[in-house]
Amino acid sequence: MTAPGALAPPPRRHTVAATRRARLVVVYGVALAGSAFAVVPLLWMLSTALKADDVVFSVPPQLVPGDPAWSNFRAATELIPFWRFARNSALVAGLGALGTVLSASLVAYALARLRFPGRGAVLGLVLATIMLPQQVLLVSQFLIFKELGWYGTYLPLIVPSFLGGGAFNIFLLRQFFLTLPPELDQAALVDGASHLRTFWRVILPQSVPALMAVGLLDFTSKWNDFLGPLIYLRRTQDYTLPLGLAGFQDLYATSWNYLMAGTVLALVPCVVVFLVGQRLLARGFAGRGAIA
Amino acid sequence: MADVSLRGLSKRYGATVAVDGLSLEVADGELVVLLGASGSGKSTVLKLVAGIEAPDAGEVWVGGRRVDTLLPRYRDVAMVFQSYALYPQMTVAANLGFPLASTGVSRADIRRRVAEVAALLELDGLLGRRPAQLSGGQQQRVALGRAIIRHPKLFLMDEPLSNLDARLRAKTRVELRALHERLGATTLYVTHDQVEALTMGQRVAVLHHGVLHQVGSPEDVYDEPADLVVAELLGSPAMNVVALDVAPGDGGGLVGRSGDLAVDLPAWVAPRTAVVLGVRPEYLSLAGGAGGAGRAVAAVGAVVERVELLGSERVVHARAGPAALALRVPAATRPRPGDAVTVTVDPAGIRLFDPATGKALAPPP
Numbered sequence: 235m236t237a238p239g240a241l242a243p244p245p246r247r248h249t250v251a252a253t254r255r256a257r258l259v260v261v262y263g264v265a266l267a268g269s270a271f272a273v274v275p276l277l278w279m280l281s282t283a284l285k286a287d288d289v290v291f292s293v294p295p296q297l298v299p300g301d302p303a304w305s306n307f308r309a310a311t312e313l314i315p316f317w318r319f320a321r322n323s324a325l326v327a328g329l330g331a332l333g334t335v336l337s338a339s340l341v342a343y344a345l346a347r348l349r350f351p352g353r354g355a356v357l358g359l360v361l362a363t364i365m366l367p368q369q370v371l372l373v374s375q376f377l378i379f380k381e382l383g384w385y386g387t388y389l390p391l392i393v394p395s396f397l398g399g400g401a402f403n404i405f406l407l408r409q410f411f412l413t414l415p416p417e418l419d420q421a422a423l424v425d426g427a428s429h430l431r432t433f434w435r436v437i438l439p440q441s442v443p444a445l446m447a448v449g450l451l452d453f454t455s456k457w458n459d460f461l462g463p464l465i466y467l468r469r470t471q472d473y474t475l476p477l478g479l480a481g482f483q484d485l486y487a488t489s490w491n492y493l494m495a496g497t498v499l500a501l502v503p504c505v506v507v508f509l510v511g512q513r514l515l516a517r518g519f520a521g522r523g524a525i526a
Numbered sequence: 527m528a529d530v531s532l533r534g535l536s537k538r539y540g541a542t543v544a545v546d547g548l549s550l551e552v553a554d555g556e557l558v559v560l561l562g563a564s565g566s567g568k569s570t571v572l573k574l575v576a577g578i579e580a581p582d583a584g585e586v587w588v589g590g591r592r593v594d595t596l597l598p599r600y601r602d603v604a605m606v607f608q609s610y611a612l613y614p615q616m617t618v619a620a621n622l623g624f625p626l627a628s629t630g631v632s633r634a635d636i637r638r639r640v641a642e643v644a645a646l647l648e649l650d651g652l653l654g655r656r657p658a659q660l661s662g663g664q665q666q667r668v669a670l671g672r673a674i675i676r677h678p679k680l681f682l683m684d685e686p687l688s689n690l691d692a693r694l695r696a697k698t699r700v701e702l703r704a705l706h707e708r709l710g711a712t713t714l715y716v717t718h719d720q721v722e723a724l725t726m727g728q729r730v731a732v733l734h735h736g737v738l739h740q741v742g743s744p745e746d747v748y749d750e751p752a753d754l755v756v757a758e759l760l761g762s763p764a765m766n767v768v769a770l771d772v773a774p775g776d777g778g779g780l781v782g783r784s785g786d787l788a789v790d791l792p793a794w795v796a797p798r799t800a801v802v803l804g805v806r807p808e809y810l811s812l813a814g815g816a817g818g819a820g821r822a823v824a825a826v827g828a829v830v831e832r833v834e835l836l837g838s839e840r841v842v843h844a845r846a847g848p849a850a851l852a853l854r855v856p857a858a859t860r861p862r863p864g865d866a867v868t869v870t871v872d873p874a875g876i877r878l879f880d881p882a883t884g885k886a887l888a889p890p891p
Contacts, residue, residue, distance in 0.1 A: 420578045421611035425672065426599040426628035435624075439615035 276501075283307070283495035290490050303491070310482075310496035313489075318471060319478035322388075323457055324503065326474055329392050331453035334399030335445050341398050342407035343433050347419055357408075363401040368461065376465060386468040391459075395452070403448045410444035411437065446515040450508055457504050475500045527712050528589025528679040529554045530575070535584035537570055544570040546736040547584070557706050557713040558741075559727030561720060561759065567736035568716045569608075572682045575714065576605050589679045599628070604673035605682040608689065610665045612657040618668050619644075619653040625676045643671040663694050674709070681713040687722060699725055720760045724748060732756045750877075754884040757804050757877065763841055763852040766810070768803045769881060772796070785847020787826040789871065794889045795878065801887065802879040807841070809875025810853035812861065813868035824871040830861045844869060 243249075277297075282290060284302040310316060344350075345357050379390040398404060414437065422432040438445070460476040467473055479500060482493040530552040537545045545567045552558045560568040573579040575586055577598035586594040593601045604625070612621050622643055623636045631639075644650050647667045657665055666686060673681060686702070687695045703726055706713060717723055723730045724744045731741045732755070740752040751757035757765045770782030772795060780791040782801060795801060813825060828846035839854050842861055851869055861867060878887040 415609065415611070417607050417609055417611035418613065420573075420576075421605070421607060421672075422613075422624070422628075423578065423598045424576050424603065424605045425625040426676070427624070428599070428628075431628060436613055 279494050280498055282491055283310075283498050285491050287489075287491060306491050306495040307499060310492045310499060313492060314478050314481050314496070315471070316475075316478070316496060316499070319473055319475045320500070320503070322472060323474040323476075323500075326388055326391050326459075326463070327453050327456040330395040330456040331449045333392065333395030334403055334452040335449045336399075337396050338399035338403035338448060339407050339438065339441070339445060340433070341404045342411055343437060345404070346408045346411035347416075347437075348429065360398075360401050360404055364405065372461075372465070379466065385466060386472075387466070388472070390466045391456075391462050395456075399448075399452070403452065406448060407441070407444055410441060414440055443515050446511050450511045450515075453507055454504055527554050527710060530589075530680055530712060530714065531585075531587040532571070532575070533585045533587070535571065535574055535586070536582050537567075537574060537579060538582060543736050545574065545581075548733075548736070548738050549584075550731055550738065550741065552712060552714065555710045555712055557715060557726060557728050559723040559730045560714060560716045560733055561718070561723040561727075561730055562716075562733035563718055563759070565735070566718075566733045568718075568733050569684055570736075571733070572605065572684050572714060572716055575680070576603055576682055577601050602676075602679045603682060604676050604678040604680070606666075606669050606673050606684065606686045608685040610657075610669040610689075612665060612668055612672075614657055617654055617656060618649060618660070621657070621668055622649075622653075622671050622675055625672060629676075639675055643675045646674070647671050662690055663698065666690065666698065670705075679712065681711050683713060683715045685717050685719075686715075688717070688719070702726065720762065724760065732759060734759075750886070751804075752886055754802065754804070754879050757879070757886075761806055763807050763854075765804045765806050765877075766849075766851050766853075767879075768849040768851075770801050770803050772799050772801055784849050785826075787824065787846050787849055789824040789876070791878070792889065795887070798880075800881045802881050802884075804877040804879055805871060805875045807853045809872040810851060811870050811872070812842070812853070812855055812859065813870050825868050826871075828867055828869045830863050830865045830867055832863060833861055842867075 281297055281299065283306055284304065285296075285299045285306075286301070286303050289296065289299055341360070345353065345360070375390070376385075379385055382389075384390050384393075418436055418440070419432055422436045423429075427435065457474075458476060459474070460480075463474045463477045467477065475496075479493060479496045482489045482496065530550075532548055532550045532552075535545050535548045536543070548567075548571060550558070560571060562568045570579065574581050574584075574594070575588075577593070577596060581594055584594070585592055588601060588603065593603075613624065616624065619640050622640045626636045626639060640653070644653055647670060649664070649667055649671060652660060652664060652668075657668065660668065666689070669686070687698055690698060699722060706726075715722075715726060727744055729741060730744050730747045732739045732747060734755045740747055740756045742750075747756055748760050751760065751765075754767065758767065768784050768787065770784050770787075770789065770791075772780055772782050772791060775781030775788075775790070780793060780795050782789045782791045782795075782803060784803075789803060791801070826846045826849075828844035828851060830842060830844050831850075832843040834841040834843075835857065838857055840857055840859065840861075842853050842855055844851050844853070844867060846869065853869065855861070879885065880887055
């Protein structure tokens with residue numbers, strides 16, 4: 235069994251392979267348990283989407299309905315102007331995410347790399363606003379937009395993204411920029427580039443993973459935003475998907491199955507965007523390579 | 527190309543003084559080496575000249591123009607960083623062309639000049655690669671090319687060879703020197719390596735704790751160091767330094783002593799009672815061994831502690847009383863630790879320093 239003169243093999247439970255296996259079991263166990271929290275609601279949503287009206291609240295609850303009503307999906311898109319709402323959502327979330335990425339990175343670059351009097355104070359002020367929840371600012375913001383005459387338009391939903399894009403995103407990108415070697419900036423400046431050119435040609439291409447992360451997070455949150463569109467949009471045809479889907483909830487009754495079906499459909503673009511973005515994220519990490 | 531004048535430059539970071547009143551003149555086309563240990567302020571000087579940092583006091587003049595108030599891009603200065611600082615997302619060609627693209631040169635011109643520089647530095651086949659796909663030596667050449675392509679008035683080099691392995695370093699030193707001669711470019715070259723300083727510099731400026739200690743030709747700073755700091759920075763192994771007590775000797779002259787070591791000193795040393803003796807290893811030899819000095823003025827018994835083989839030579843570390851001495855002998859001589867030897871001193875190599883200030887002593891005019 236063992237070669238003459240070799241060490242005796244260790245007891246079975248102490249080998250490297252056994253340790254690795256044990257570790258994998260624990261890791262996968264924890265991962266599965268954790269992801270269950272996220273996946274089970276989704277599965278239940280899908281399950282509800284496939285039920286007929288009378289089956290939705292049956293007891294005991296059925297996970298896989300006996301007669302899946304695939305027609306619910308078509309119904310969901312026909313009972314409300316689903317595709318119109320989807321287009322509106324795409325506009326708001328897409329433009330918003332773009333604005334956030336552009337403006338947050340500009341602000342973050344200034345706070346990370348440029349030196350100017352009062353920088354500490356500005357940074358402190360920006361970070362302090364992270365503490366403020368949306369609800370606190372609601373009334374003041376509404377009054378401002380009403381004064382500007384923007385009530386009833388998409389402007390209150392999109393324009394703020396182009397004005398810094400939120401303190402959290404600024405903070406995230408600033409921390410990322412701080413990890414880039416200052417020699418790169420310095421080299422570009424000595425090579426004759428302006429700060430803007432350095433930002434655009436040297437820093438941004440280096441930052442694709444962080445920019446992707448910010449963009450994806452922002453797109454997802456804007457796609458799912460209910461409160462903002464609820465407050466500022468007046469006409470039904472302007473509604474975004476979350477608002478539009480709420481149409482399945484009447485004063486007296488809710489068509490849960492259609493609602494769930496519509497929600498499942500509304501999830502799809504988000505998932506697609508996320509998957510595409512993830513691939514770019516991974517490529518961004520790979521492309522950074524060696525700095526020196 | 528242009529001459530450079532640094533006038534009274536000072537820079538501090540918080541409580542630390544990085545550069546203290548540094549003034550230096552560099553002639554057009556000259557390569558001056560700024561030599562100093564880490565923390566001596568030499569990289570800070572480069573950053574002040576490039577415009578990456580602003581001085582607290584002092585002026586920088588390049589080509590007869592005052593530039594310390596200008597942004598880096600208006601100073602017409604190019605810099606090669608220790609870490610090369612190549613743009614990782616761009617190809618070699620894009621890296622080389624970036625300075626030109628930043629100043630609005632036409633695309634056709636950029637392509638032509640990139641090709642020229644690539645040919646000069648033997649980067650032809652690599653133009654399509656990214657920095658991560660290059661070896662250290664290739665990256666360094668790209669960094670050089672990016673600086674050269676602009677034909678700037680001044681080159682700044684921050685320890686460009688320190689990230690290369692020893693063999694490549696020696697080879698690149700020679701190439702850099704040849705490149706400098708070919709381009710005739712005014713260059714400020716920063717390093718902590720005294721070999722680079724001696725081989726590359728037309729003049730060497732020795733920096734210590736932000737203060738300039740001596741500026742001169744490599745021979746000058748090596749043979750006639752202005753103080754102990756300079757003396758100990760140059761030469762490998764370092765200059766032997768021994769503290770001597772001065773007393774009148776028999777026969778009327780002055781003698782400096784440390785333990786068994788007795789050295790005749792010139793009369794002008796009086797009325798000092800203590801001096802510091804400095805003598806480089808090459809002026810010491812083993813009595814009776816090969817390469818014995820001609821007229822030794824001192825001989826002292828010593829015990830060998832360590833011997834290091836350098837290939838063609840050996841470095842012998844010996845102890846004579848309180849004094850530790852290092853000397854070089856041909857490799858054929860094989861002293862062993864514990865051997866009792868006699869070390870002789872060639873007077874031509876003796877340098878005297880003030881024990882309080884560390885400055886070199888010279889006979890009064």
